[in-house]
Amino acid sequence: NSISELKLRGGWGKTGNLSGLPAYSSFDLNYTNPLTNTTTLDQIGNPDLKWETTTDINFGVDLGLFKSRIKFTADIYKKATKDLLQIIYFPGFSKPYYYNSGEIENKGLELSINTINFTGDFKWNTNFNISFNDNKVVKLGLLKKLPFQNLSSIGESIILLTEGSALGTFYGYKVDKVDPATGSLLYQDINRDGNITPDDRTNIGNPNPNFTFGLSNNFSYKGFSLDALITGSQGGDIFNASRMDLTLMNNYNNQSTEVLNRWTTSGQITDVPKANDPSTLHVSDRFIEDGSYIRLKAITLGYQFKLENWKLNSIKLYLTGQNLYTITNYKGFDPEVGAFNNATGIGQGIDLGTYPQVKTFIFGLKANF
Numbered sequence: 001n002s003i004s005e006l007k008l009r010g011g012w013g014k015t016g017n018l019s020g021l022p023a024y025s026s027f028d029l030n031y032t033n034p035l036t037n038t039t040t041l042d043q044i045g046n047p048d049l050k051w052e053t054t055t056d057i058n059f060g061v062d063l064g065l066f067k068s069r070i071k072f073t074a075d076i077y078k079k080a081t082k083d084l085l086q087i088i089y090f091p092g093f094s095k096p097y098y099y100n101s102g103e104i105e106n107k108g109l110e111l112s113i114n115t116i117n118f119t120g121d122f123k124w125n126t127n128f129n130i131s132f133n134d135n136k137v138v139k140l141g142l143l144k145k146l147p148f149q150n151l152s153s154i155g156e157s158i159i160l161l162t163e164g165s166a167l168g169t170f171y172g173y174k175v176d177k178v179d180p181a182t183g184s185l186l187y188q189d190i191n192r193d194g195n196i197t198p199d200d201r202t203n204i205g206n207p208n209p210n211f212t213f214g215l216s217n218n219f220s221y222k223g224f225s226l227d228a229l230i231t232g233s234q235g236g237d238i239f240n241a242s243r244m245d246l247t248l249m250n251n252y253n254n255q256s257t258e259v260l261n262r263w264t265t266s267g268q269i270t271d272v273p274k275a276n277d278p279s280t281l282h283v284s285d286r287f288i289e290d291g292s293y294i295r296l297k298a299i300t301l302g303y304q305f306k307l308e309n310w311k312l313n314s315i316k317l318y319l320t321g322q323n324l325y326t327i328t329n330y331k332g333f334d335p336e337v338g339a340f341n342n343a344t345g346i347g348q349g350i351d352l353g354t355y356p357q358v359k360t361f362i363f364g365l366k367a368n369f
Helices: 241-245 255-261
Strands: 003-017 029-032 039-043 053-067 070-082 083-088 097-100 104-116 122-139 144-149 156-161 170-172 175-178 185-187 202-205 213-223 224-234 237-240 289-290 294-305 314-328 360-368
Touching: 237 241
Parallel strands: 156 170
Antiparallel strands: 003 053, 029 039, 053 070, 070 104, 083 097, 104 122, 122 213, 144 156, 170 202, 175 185, 213 224, 224 294, 237 289, 294 314, 314 360
């Protein structure tokens, strides 16, 4: 009698994607200059091009208890994307060549619970959901190392895709310390050959969080209502490129107050190197920060007036506040935004001058006729 619903679910599907692929990419295309009447090769085609495909398999369970006052949902899934659409440039030819190669895997668990805590004049409903996702690059194509998101200020890429690593993994040097004698930034000798070279770069951060969650509560008493939403993320790293630009001290740009702690005299112990130090012009874990946060995302307070003797059935007044308060150790403006966020997830977790989400207050009126 206590079980009001029990459902087991399963699904399998395959979808195709041609996003970002220009028209006629499978053909060799020539270009004829109308002024000189000369013809040159404008595109190297690939007749073997095909859809990028994602195969999804999932299992789930829905459970309702005590006349559905408690509802529990669990889903486990695995997505494998194969024949990734990639680009390569041949020596001496400036146009891209498109081809299919590589595989990315995503698997995870999603849980949610809905409860009806009180009924009657005073009502209280709660919803909590949490998601765990793990992804990795299973296979790459012709190039076994693919750099992404180049920073023009230092001429290095933040992300490097390699087989076995997570999508969007940050790649660079690990900082050892600031040399008290010289004020230069010292890096760890990863390969232990006695020299600091590009071969000492390694994975320095993962922008993918361990889990994300949301908690909402809905209260009502007679004409009053109160809705509150809390969201959060745990474990994802952020590369604070904005902080990097404001502490490099290698140009005439304004700098942050952090540079007031820079090395200035021999023997000084600090974690900020001297001004105009060329050793700082590298991607390093110095600017990797924990992007975990808990945020009061939205809260709405309202009151509904019943108008039985009017042509209107009711009028509801409400006040909403958004992005009211955030608990985080991240030093930037907003741990929830990134400069290169996109659907592929390759450029997530990079904060480069991104405008933060603003605190907003909304007053509204709703009328029911």
